[in-house]
Amino acid sequence: MPQLSIIVYGPNAQGHLTELLDSLEARPLPDAEVIVAAxxxxxxxTAEGHSPETVVVSLPDGTGDAAARAAGAARASGRWLHFVHAKDGLPAGASRLIAERTAELDDTATGAPVDVLLLDHVTTTWQTAAATSRDGRLLAGAGRADLALNEAADLLRLTPLLGTRALRTAFWRAHEEQLTTEDEPYAAHAALLHADRVACLNQVAYEHRKLRPESLPQLAPEVRFALIDRYESLLSLAKDRRATRAVLYDLMVRDLVRTFAGEDLPDAVAREFFRRASVAAVRWRPEGHERPAGIEGVRHALLEEGAYTKYRAFQAANRSRRAAKKAVRTRKRQLGAKLRDQQYHRALSRPVDPNLAVFAAYWERGVSCNPAAIAAKLAELAPHIRRVWVVNKENAALLPPGTDHVIPGTRSYWETLAAAKYLVNNVNFPNAVVKRPEAIHLQTHHGTPLKRMGLDQMEHPAAAKGLDFAALLARIDKWDYSVSANSHSTRMWERAYPARYTSLDHGYPRNDVFYSATAADVRAARERLGIAPGKTAVLYAPTHRDYEAGFTPRLDLAALADRLGEDTVLLVRAHYFYGGAASPLTGLRRSGRIIDVSSYDPVEELCLAADALVTDYSSIMFDYANLDRPIVVYADDWETYRTTRGVYFDLMTEAPGQVARTQEELAQIFLSGNWRDESAAKARAAFRRRFCEYDDGRAAERVVRRVFLGEPEEALPPVLPIEERTPAPTPEEATA
Structure with a gap:
C-alpha cells in the first residue's frame, strides 16, 4: 500500500496537464502512485503519453470535477489522497513533503487519527506567477501538533481549495457522498467540518492556477445564489459547534457583501441576491455576535436590515469619498515631489564635498553590515571624512548616541546625498538619486549568493515579482565599486549586475570581527544572551522563501529542544509563532533553552556566541564558515526552493557540513555527534577555501585605503592564505 495517491482529475484545460505530469514524472516517489482521471x-x-506507472482512468467529455475525483479515488490504493486539478501544479518536492508529513502523522498517532492535512499554496494567473497566499501565517500559528477543528476554528479562514487538503483515504471513503460535489470550496470546508482531527504542513505544496475568466464559459448571474446555499449548508454542519459556526458566519457575511458589491449584477439579480443574503445573515447570526467596527460594520448592518436602496446609496457615497481623498493625496504627493525635486536639483548645482560620506544599510534600517564596518575603519584611518547615516524615522531612535544621520525624504536627506563624494550602501539608493561625476558609489552587498540575484531572477517569477529590471540596470550603472568576499561572488555579481564598476576582491568588512574577536569578546557575547557556561548554543537562522507569506517556521522547536536535551540552547534568528501561554515553547523560553534573537544586532555577535549554526539557504553560512565551527544545513524543501528561487550551485553536494532533510535527521546529527565529526570538518574545509577566500580580518582596511584614500591595489595589505588565519576562539576555547 503506497503512502500517497496523487489523483489528477479534469480535462486538459489550456494544455496545463502536460506540465503537471512532466513535473511528477521528473521526480517520481517510491511511496506514491499517480492516478489520472482524464x-x-x-x-x-496526454496522460497515456507519460510514465507507464501512471494509472489512467478514461472519462467522457463533460464529466464534472466531482465525478472525476470520485473515479480517481475509486482506483486509489494509498493511505492518503491528494486531489490535484489538471489545470493546477505541484511545486518541486511537494509530493515528497506530503508523503513524509502524512507518514509522520501515521507513526505518531496515539488517539483519533488525523483525517485532513492542510497545506500552503501559491497562486498563478495568466499574468503573474507564484504569488504567495495569506495562509502561511494561519498554518504556522497552528503548529505541527494535530488538533480538533474546535481548537483552531480559524483554520476555516484558509483558502477553500481541495488541493490544499490531503485526505486520509478511510476518511474520504466514510464521507465521500458529502464531499463529492461540484462546489469545490464547499468540499474544502466540509472536509474540515467532518474531520475528527486535522494537522498542518506550513510549506507550499500546491500551485493554484487561475484561468483567465474571459477564456471560460460565461456564468449565468443567477449562479451567484449558490454562494448563499453553500454557506447555509456549511453552517448547518457546524450548528452545534459555537467557535466554528462563528468563523463560518463571518466568512459568509464577508463573501456575500463582497460578491454583491464587487460584481456587476443585473438589478433584478442583485436585488434577489441581496434579499436572500439578508435572510441568511439574520437566520444564522450567532447569539451575541458583534459586528466589526467602522464601514464594514455598517455594511453588515444594512445587509441584515435588508436595506437594498440604503446600501446602494452608501456605496455611492463611499465611492465619492474615496475619490475625493485620492485626489487630495495625489495633489499633496505631486506638490511634495515637485518641491523635493527643486530642492534636490538646487543642491546638485553646488560643489561636491570631498570630505562627506553617506552610509546606508538594509533599506535605511540602521548602522549595520559591511557599511558599518567600513564606517568604523574610516573613522580610524580618515577621521577628517564626515560620516552620515541614512536611517528611517522608525529606527532613528535606536541609533548609537551621537550618530550623525538624516531621515529619508527630508530636505537635509536630499541635500546631503547631493553633496556627498562617497555613497556607501549594501543595497541600492533610490532611483531618484543622481550619480554626480565627482561622486563615488560603493556597493558592498550583504551576502554571498547561493540564490539567483539581479537579472538572473528574470527566469524565476516567484523571486522576481515586483522587480523593475530596467530600473535595476539604471541603479547598478551608478556603481563605481562592488565589494566581493570570494571569486564565486565576483563572477556572479558580474553576471547578475552587468555594468562597468570595479570589483574589489578584498573580503567582506563585516567578517573582520571573526578574526579580531578575543576570548573575552566571545564570553561577553554569550553573557549578554544569557547562555549559561557549559551549554552548547546552536544558532538557527533560516532564510526567507519568496513563495511563502512571511516567516514560516520549518521546525518544531519545542520537539527539537526536547530531543537535544537540557544542555543545548537554541538561538532562533526568525520570528516564531509561539501561540498562547499554553505553548510548549513558553517554559523553554523561560528556562533559557530557546532564546529569540530575531531582533538582536549585530548578527556577527550571535555567530561568535554560537557553538554551531543550523540554517537552510541563508547566506549566513558563508560568513559563519570563517569561524571554522560546525554548520548543519536543514534542507527540507530544497527542490521547491531551487526551482522557485533559482540557485547558483547544488548545496546538497557542496554543503559546509552535514545535511538533514527531515527534523528527525537533524536531531540525529546532533545526538550522534556527526555535526562535528571528521566528515563534517572536511566538508567545511572545502567550503571555507571556496567561499572565505578573501576574508582574513583586514577587508575593511583594504576597502578604505583603496576607495577613500586612493591607494593603489598593489599597496594594500595582501590577503592572508586561509591556512595562516586564526579565527576567534570557540566558546569552549574561550572558557578553557
Whole structure:
C-alpha cells in the first residue's frame, strides 16, 4: 500500500496537464502512485503519453470535477489522497513533503487519527506567477501538533481549495457522498467540518492556477445564489459547534457583501441576491455576535436590515469619498515631489564635498553590515571624512548616541546625498538619486549568493515579482565599486549586475570581527544572551522563501529542544509563532533553552556566541564558515526552493557540513555527534577555501585605503592564505 495517491482529475484545460505530469514524472516517489482521471480524449492521450506507472482512468467529455475525483479515488490504493486539478501544479518536492508529513502523522498517532492535512499554496494567473497566499501565517500559528477543528476554528479562514487538503483515504471513503460535489470550496470546508482531527504542513505544496475568466464559459448571474446555499449548508454542519459556526458566519457575511458589491449584477439579480443574503445573515447570526467596527460594520448592518436602496446609496457615497481623498493625496504627493525635486536639483548645482560620506544599510534600517564596518575603519584611518547615516524615522531612535544621520525624504536627506563624494550602501539608493561625476558609489552587498540575484531572477517569477529590471540596470550603472568576499561572488555579481564598476576582491568588512574577536569578546557575547557556561548554543537562522507569506517556521522547536536535551540552547534568528501561554515553547523560553534573537544586532555577535549554526539557504553560512565551527544545513524543501528561487550551485553536494532533510535527521546529527565529526570538518574545509577566500580580518582596511584614500591595489595589505588565519576562539576555547 503506497503512502500517497496523487489523483489528477479534469480535462486538459489550456494544455496545463502536460506540465503537471512532466513535473511528477521528473521526480517520481517510491511511496506514491499517480492516478489520472482524464476527462476527454485530449486529457487521456496526454496522460497515456507519460510514465507507464501512471494509472489512467478514461472519462467522457463533460464529466464534472466531482465525478472525476470520485473515479480517481475509486482506483486509489494509498493511505492518503491528494486531489490535484489538471489545470493546477505541484511545486518541486511537494509530493515528497506530503508523503513524509502524512507518514509522520501515521507513526505518531496515539488517539483519533488525523483525517485532513492542510497545506500552503501559491497562486498563478495568466499574468503573474507564484504569488504567495495569506495562509502561511494561519498554518504556522497552528503548529505541527494535530488538533480538533474546535481548537483552531480559524483554520476555516484558509483558502477553500481541495488541493490544499490531503485526505486520509478511510476518511474520504466514510464521507465521500458529502464531499463529492461540484462546489469545490464547499468540499474544502466540509472536509474540515467532518474531520475528527486535522494537522498542518506550513510549506507550499500546491500551485493554484487561475484561468483567465474571459477564456471560460460565461456564468449565468443567477449562479451567484449558490454562494448563499453553500454557506447555509456549511453552517448547518457546524450548528452545534459555537467557535466554528462563528468563523463560518463571518466568512459568509464577508463573501456575500463582497460578491454583491464587487460584481456587476443585473438589478433584478442583485436585488434577489441581496434579499436572500439578508435572510441568511439574520437566520444564522450567532447569539451575541458583534459586528466589526467602522464601514464594514455598517455594511453588515444594512445587509441584515435588508436595506437594498440604503446600501446602494452608501456605496455611492463611499465611492465619492474615496475619490475625493485620492485626489487630495495625489495633489499633496505631486506638490511634495515637485518641491523635493527643486530642492534636490538646487543642491546638485553646488560643489561636491570631498570630505562627506553617506552610509546606508538594509533599506535605511540602521548602522549595520559591511557599511558599518567600513564606517568604523574610516573613522580610524580618515577621521577628517564626515560620516552620515541614512536611517528611517522608525529606527532613528535606536541609533548609537551621537550618530550623525538624516531621515529619508527630508530636505537635509536630499541635500546631503547631493553633496556627498562617497555613497556607501549594501543595497541600492533610490532611483531618484543622481550619480554626480565627482561622486563615488560603493556597493558592498550583504551576502554571498547561493540564490539567483539581479537579472538572473528574470527566469524565476516567484523571486522576481515586483522587480523593475530596467530600473535595476539604471541603479547598478551608478556603481563605481562592488565589494566581493570570494571569486564565486565576483563572477556572479558580474553576471547578475552587468555594468562597468570595479570589483574589489578584498573580503567582506563585516567578517573582520571573526578574526579580531578575543576570548573575552566571545564570553561577553554569550553573557549578554544569557547562555549559561557549559551549554552548547546552536544558532538557527533560516532564510526567507519568496513563495511563502512571511516567516514560516520549518521546525518544531519545542520537539527539537526536547530531543537535544537540557544542555543545548537554541538561538532562533526568525520570528516564531509561539501561540498562547499554553505553548510548549513558553517554559523553554523561560528556562533559557530557546532564546529569540530575531531582533538582536549585530548578527556577527550571535555567530561568535554560537557553538554551531543550523540554517537552510541563508547566506549566513558563508560568513559563519570563517569561524571554522560546525554548520548543519536543514534542507527540507530544497527542490521547491531551487526551482522557485533559482540557485547558483547544488548545496546538497557542496554543503559546509552535514545535511538533514527531515527534523528527525537533524536531531540525529546532533545526538550522534556527526555535526562535528571528521566528515563534517572536511566538508567545511572545502567550503571555507571556496567561499572565505578573501576574508582574513583586514577587508575593511583594504576597502578604505583603496576607495577613500586612493591607494593603489598593489599597496594594500595582501590577503592572508586561509591556512595562516586564526579565527576567534570557540566558546569552549574561550572558557578553557
Amino acid at each position: 476527462v476527454g480524449d485530449w486529457a487521456r492521450e
